[in-house]
Amino acid sequence: MKKENSAPTMKDVAAEAGVALGTVSKVVNGLPVGDSYRIRVEDAIKKLNYQVNSYAQGLKANRTYTIALLIPNTLQPFYASLAYHINLSLLKRKYRMLLCSTDYDSGLEQEYITMAQQNKVDGIIGLTYNPNLIIEESTPFVAIDRSMGPGIPCIASDNFAGGQLAAEKLSDLGCKNVAFLRIGSSLTNEPNKRKAGFENGCLARGLQYEMKILDDGEPFEEFEKFLKEHIDNGKLSFDGIFCVTDSLAYSILKTLRKLNQRIPEDVQIIGFDGIRYFGDKDYACSTIVQPVSEIAEMCVELLLQENMLAKPPLVCLPVSYAYGGTTAETFKEQEQ
Amino acid sequence: MKKENSAPTMKDVAAEAGVALGTVSKVVNGLPVGDSYRIRVEDAIKKLNYQVNSYAQGLKANRTYTIALLIPNTLQPFYASLAYHINLSLLKRKYRMLLCSTDYDSGLEQEYITMAQQNKVDGIIGLTYNPNLIIEESTPFVAIDRSMGPGIPCIASDNFAGGQLAAEKLSDLGCKNVAFLRIGSSLTNEPNKRKAGFENGCLARGLQYEMKILDDGEPFEEFEKFLKEHIDNGKLSFDGIFCVTDSLAYSILKTLRKLNQRIPEDVQIIGFDGIRYFGDKDYACSTIVQPVSEIAEMCVELLLQENMLAKPPLVCLPVSYAYGGTTAETFKEQEQ
DNA sequence: TGAATTATATGAATCGTTTCGTGAAACATA
C-alpha cells in the first residue's frame, strides 16, 4: 500500500509488480532481468508514474552526475558563453550543472566551493579570483585562465599567441605605431600573457609600441588622459590599438570618437575575446577570438577524466582573428 | 576508526568527539546542545574537516535547497540577465541553481524537467516554448512569459503597457508615422501583448501606423523588403519604428543604414528588453526596459512560497523607457 | 528419474543524515 501524497518509491513499484526490490532496481538500470519480470515492472512504473530519486542514488553510489561551474556572472558575454558551452558539453555526458555566480567575491567563491563539496558534486570548474581557495583534494577541479597549483589543470586560450597575432594583424593592416591597453586584475593569470605576446609580435614586426596598464582601482579616465597626451594637433600618434578585452575596446572606441578620431580610418582597434552582439550576430569589434566551445569541452573532458596522472597542468588552445568593423579591411566591410 | 580514503561522516565526528550521532547532528544544525558537548563536537569537526553530505540530508528531509532554471541559453543577454538575477535571489535564500539551457528544444525542455524532478529539486523556474510540457503537480513551477495552466503562476513584464509606452515615446519625440516589427514565436505568450499595447498607444495619440509581423520560418529579408517598399525617392515613409526586441532593433538598424537612412535623424527606433553592451554599459538601443531583477525576485519568491492558494496566475511588472542612441533626444546625447 | 549445475529472483544490509522515544543525570521540592 503506497503512502498518501508522496512520490512512489522502488518499494511501491516492487509491490505493484509483485517482484522484489532488487528486480526493480535492475530494470531501472537496464541490467538483465527475465522478460516476464521486466514487463511487469515496466508496467508498474508507468502505472505509478515512478521516477528514480537521484538523491538516494547519489547517496549510495557516491556519484551525483552534477558539477559546479564558478564564474563571476552571466552578464559578461564571455562568461555567459562559457556557461552555455560547458552546459552543452555536460549534457552530452548526461551531467547536470550547478551555476554559481561569484561576482568576483573571494568569500563567495569559497562559499560556493564549500557548498559544492557538501553537495558532493563530481567536480568543479572555476574561473575564480581568490588567490587562496581551499579545495578538498577529493573534489576534482579544473581552472580556467588561472594556475591554481599542482593537481589542478588550467585551461586557457593561447594568450601569448593571441597577443602576437594582434600585433601581426595590426602590422599587416599597415600600422606602424601601436599601443597596448590593459585594465584590471593584477593577479598572475593566463590572460596577462597577452601583453608579452603583443610585445613580442611588435618587436618581430618592427612596430613602435607603447603600453598603458591600469592597476586595480585606477579609473578608466586614465586611458582618456593617456590618449589625449598622444594627440598632437588633432592627430593621434597611434594608428593601431590592441585592447586586452573586447569590453575595453568598446570603451576605448567611444573615447576615441569623442576625441574626434575616426575608426578605422585614423586608428584601428583590435580587442580580445570574440564577443558578438546578441550572442550570435556580428562581432562587437575586430578581435582575437577565444575558442570558447573548445575550452568548454576540454574543461569537461579533463574534469571527468578518471586518471589524475594524465591531467596536464596547463592547456593552451589556439585563438584566431576575426574582423568586426574596427580594422581597415575594406574587402570585408563590403561583405557586411 | 575512520575508513581510509573517504570523506568523514557524522559517525566519524561522533566517535572522535566521544558523543552520540544525534548530538553531532544538533551541533551541525545549530540546535541547543550542552556547551561542553558543543565544543567537543566543533573541535572534532575542525580536526576531521567534516562537511555535511547534502545528498543524505536531501534524502531524509525530502528538501534539497536546489531549484532548476530552464532558459533557452545564456548567450542572449536577456536570458543571461535572468539567470544572473535569479541566481542572486536564490543565493539570498541559501538556495542553489541548476542551470538548464534548452536551446528552444521542446524535447530537451521535457528532459530537463524530468531530470529536475528525479533530482528532487524544490522547484522549477522555466522560460519554455513546448506547449505541452508534463510537469508533476508535486513540483512547484513558475513560468516566465507564458501561461502554462492552472496552478502555475506566470511572471512577465507588463508587455501591453510597454507597447503603449513605446508608441507614446515615439509620439513625444515627434513621430507621426510609425511601424511595428515583430519576428518569432507564434505561441501565445505574454510578449505578444506588445503589439496590442503599441496599437492602442498609436490610436490614443493619433499616430499613423503599420505592422509587419513575420511568422516562424519567414526570413529576416522580408523586413528589408517591407522597408524598401516604404521608401519613396530615398525617403522612408516611417519616422519611427518599434521593434519587438532589442535584438531585432539592432538588425533593423543595420538594414536601415544600408538603405541610407540616418538614425535617429531620419527614423527613430525603439526596441524592447533593455539590453546593454557587455552587461553593464550603455543600452544597445533606445528601449523599453524589462525589470529583470524584479522579475527574478518575484519568480523566486512565488516559487518558494508554501501557500499554493496565494499564488496569482499572472504577475505583470512595470517597464520603463531608456535612451540608447536610436531616438532623437539631443539633450541626452550630450550627456554621453 | 535423480543429482549436479546453472541461472536468476530475493531481500537484508548499507550509504549519511534526521528524528524521536527512551533513559540517565541533574535539579528542585517536601
Place this chain on the structure above:
DNA sequence: TATGTTTCACGAAACGATTCATATAATTCA
C-alpha cells in the same frame, strides 16, 4: 534522604536507492 520534574544525550529507525550473499527454479547430464 526520598521523590517528583526537568533536561538533555543517546542511538535505533527511517529516507530510497544499490549490492551481494542466499534461496529457488530451471536446465543439463548420466
